[in-house]
Amino acid sequence: MLKWVRRLLVTLIAIVAIIVAIPLAGLGYGYLTTAPVAVSPSAPADDGAAQIAARLAAEIDGYKRPEESTFLTYPEWAIVYAAREYAGLVENASPRTFPYWAYIGRFWQDYALMIRATADYGFNFQNHLMLMVIGISHTIEHAVQWSYENTIGWLTEFAAVFETVPEDSYQAAVASEYAAFLDQVPWYRFPYAEKRSGLWDTEPASGFAAIRSWERKLGFGLAYSIKQGYADLIKSGLDATSEAALLDIHVWAKGPVAGAIAGEPDTELEQDLGADGAVFVTRRYQVFT
Template sequence: MKRLASHFLFAAMVALATMATAATALPEQPTLHVPPQDRRGEEQTYLTFPEWFLVFSPAEYADWLQQHPPTHFPFFAHIGQFWSAYGHVIAATRGRYPFNGEYHTMICVIGASTTVEYTIKGVYDTLIGRLSQFSLPANATPEDRLATRVERDYVDFIRVEPWYKFDFMGPLRKLWSDTPWWGPHALRKWERRYALSSEWLVKAAYGWMLGKAAHETYAIPKENTPVVARNAPADLPAGVQLLAQQGDEYLLALPRYQGFSDAATALARRGTTFEEIAGNRDTILVSVLGARGIAPPDYAPVFFTQPLLTKPGQQREVLQVPVGKLETLLNRYANVPGTIEHIFDY
């Protein structure tokens, strides 16, 4: 009887140990998922980088204009950075994901447009702009100061909206109605009036045509990105919506574009972890700004780097971050203002 009891006890202990081992070996499976109609391909986190570079570059230009004339801005080097980054994107996505022809077409269109624009600006400011700027400080005329303000307004706008929706005619009207026609540095004044009028008229016309073509060719993009997360706070950040909840799992809707970076950072700082973003659980790109030579964390390999051409010693690192580690990365840089530049939403 005692032997039978001991055999029974031994079998029970083995069973319990097996169950415990199985429970340890199998990770907890999520119960919430992004609905199929709201999922996006993982390749889009890569493909959005060239698009966002054309936000970063004007932002660098807007910062430059605060203290410097436009004549020395590295337009041609920025063209090179755009196409080099696109080359990295092609290499990373070729053969790994289905070809996203629509996105590649859009990148080529905006890349070619920017190449033409920056080439014209670079040549014009080298040959003509420097003559009118000669011996003058930055923002010496009302026209220069208006251009500086408009460039900042433009950057703030394109962080949340397509560039072709920007109202270029508004600044053009101000140029001819609000700035005095005569005053000091007359040569610079009238050269700037000519240059800015030409630029804003062309952009207004081209933007109108591109907007019509985009509306007729492409579907209207969704304004939110669905995210499966754990430990979301009761007071959700601005723009974040609760769609569903099961236990400590939450299906959230975060705003897209710059709003996604802001909302995800706010959630991470409140202890929220990310499990699935637009149906993806693997890689999401994050760009980090900082001094050269600082090593990234081991779990986030560098995709590529770019020097900040107007800020010697500074660089942009584009990191490939596992979705499950996004909260860890964001909190790693939480106390370094301006370090996290952008999270490349799908």
């Protein structure tokens, strides 16, 4: 019994050590490979504009967020770009050739830059906690996938004579869907369990290529299960400790706002401020940019 307890403790200590080591190494790399960025202070608003902004912030839920949050959401886009590049690559190439380590490094570089940029702001615990969770997850996922694709993945590619099997095509389609999903919605809301079922329903290849098919089903079926469990855990934790992610953005603009937004999907006029412009609401993230 004591032997098993000792093994469990050693395992837990190893897991904690890895979790601590990843951001230390990642941010160390980020600081060493980037230079400080110059941040220009915001221009002060006149009294009238400041009063309107204060009123809108009081009346509209989610109208304003802490300024440092704008900086600290920037590293999250490294995850979006990684997913987009991966989806584009696996349409015509092996996932083995994806530059996993480069995208691990990119996240930590972006995070280091934004830590520097927000040095004069108060410490935003929720933003940093989310970035730590994302960064550690992103690092582990990409490091494991790099190792897997360059060992077991390579062997099953060899068995299939480096030809694409139906499961590869399915995975490429899911990767494309996931990349588009991340443009607007947090990763932990992706339906991994549903995609696992779709993978298992895919008709496997015949002959030696079936080795590749079943390796994809087993390996990525397990990955989907782990991701779904982890996503559920993240959702539960966020529901208990922070507010839900805001998927809409409220914009105060001057000029012919009503005409400018007419016909735009998921966009509507919220308040007409007369000579001071108008407030409209639209989708946040990629749609807004």
